[in-house]
Amino acid sequence: MSPAANSSRWCPTPEQLMILEEMYRAGTRTPNASQIQQITAHLSFYGKIEGKNVFYWFQNHKARDRQKLRRKLYKQLQQQQLYHHQQQQQQQQQLMINSIQQNHHFLTSASSSSSSSFHQQLSCYSSSPSAGSIPQVQAVGDHASTHHQLMSYSWKMEIPLEKENSMMRLYDRDWTMMVDVGPPNSPCCNNYKPLKTLELFPITATNLKEECTTSKHVPHSTSTTN
Amino acid sequence: MSPAANSSRWCPTPEQLMILEEMYRAGTRTPNASQIQQITAHLSFYGKIEGKNVFYWFQNHKARDRQKLRRKLYKQLQQQQLYHHQQQQQQQQQLMINSIQQNHHFLTSASSSSSSSFHQQLSCYSSSPSAGSIPQVQAVGDHASTHHQLMSYSWKMEIPLEKENSMMRLYDRDWTMMVDVGPPNSPCCNNYKPLKTLELFPITATNLKEECTTSKHVPHSTSTTN
DNA sequence: GCAAATTAATGATTTATTCAAG
């Protein structure tokens, strides 16, 4: 009758679960061996348990927590995009100045593929995001205090030199438009900015949801996009 | 300690990364300027970011995804060829080999029937005083009713290695210590550690179900030579 | 009510990626 009486896999008792969740809430994410040892010893008071169970539990819990958050954030973004799209239909263009820094290394920047900086995120997101509101440009004043327009120009000017075919081509006027938004008081390298290209373009939302993805489509799981 | 506090290049925060990855998973591959704009605006809430970062991120991610897929397919093809080749050889030499055929049969069924290589339980060195309910060899009779001892042999040889690799390794002696706490009355297999671990089936050629990744065309160039 | 059939959760494994040494 007791959970996991004769089961092939561990079935945590309510007490064990509560303790584990509390530890997780308190910040434990990837306990080391000795921690696992301790935890296991403690939890074994409430029922059968092994170290690997604890290990796996934190692994899974962390992963699924992240996944949950990811989906939430994404949905949020989708909403925002929808919102902006509607707005654009009326406003055509919206200036947004995001944070800026000096660059020159941008060609090698970005990417880092997947999940590099995830190490010690711990309680970066406390899993109770009341972030229902759509956050916008809030972090701007933070870093970009120094070079605002400067960068946007260098960015714009450098690309054609080195990456013309790879990206300028792709974005052409669109990109320019996007970059234009810097304040007009550039000290060093402004004063021209030839084209307008403010004309809006059909957004077409090309492949926002191609639904090709990695869907392996197992009978269940991951089915409900949620 | 904020990410990219004074770095020369963009360092995505976990949230940013998650959102980007989620969008990618959902199908976004080459966002247009307007989309980039929106994404940037949204992500800037979570940290410093610029449009180019978003642009490059998708660019790189797509490229590496393609590369990954290419590699995988290539490997699969190779394996397949290898397999066929072996098969031919065996067909030719079938006269000579009789006992081998069993093995071959085993391999074949293992690779073709189930995508998962094996799902038996490990823990020859189970632990946890009360953890007597670990199924152990249950899967043996399950799968291969005919090749009993052959398989059980392989299982027993294989599992310890497998487990050590996948997770025990992480904890090294610590984990061992943690695991060793089991009572000395382990009935079955605590006393002999397999000396050798022959690598039985590296087959695992699971399933070719792959993602599509906006398969437009794969420019065979760009071989960035790693 | 209840048991078979479905579906959702989650424990357990395997695979891939990243980062640091050698």
Added chain:
DNA sequence: CTTGAATAAATCATTAATTTGC
């Protein structure tokens, strides 16, 4: 450039919830 440790992602498999027909 290669290798190994650490870990995250993806997947498998089993249990719990839930639904459904009776």
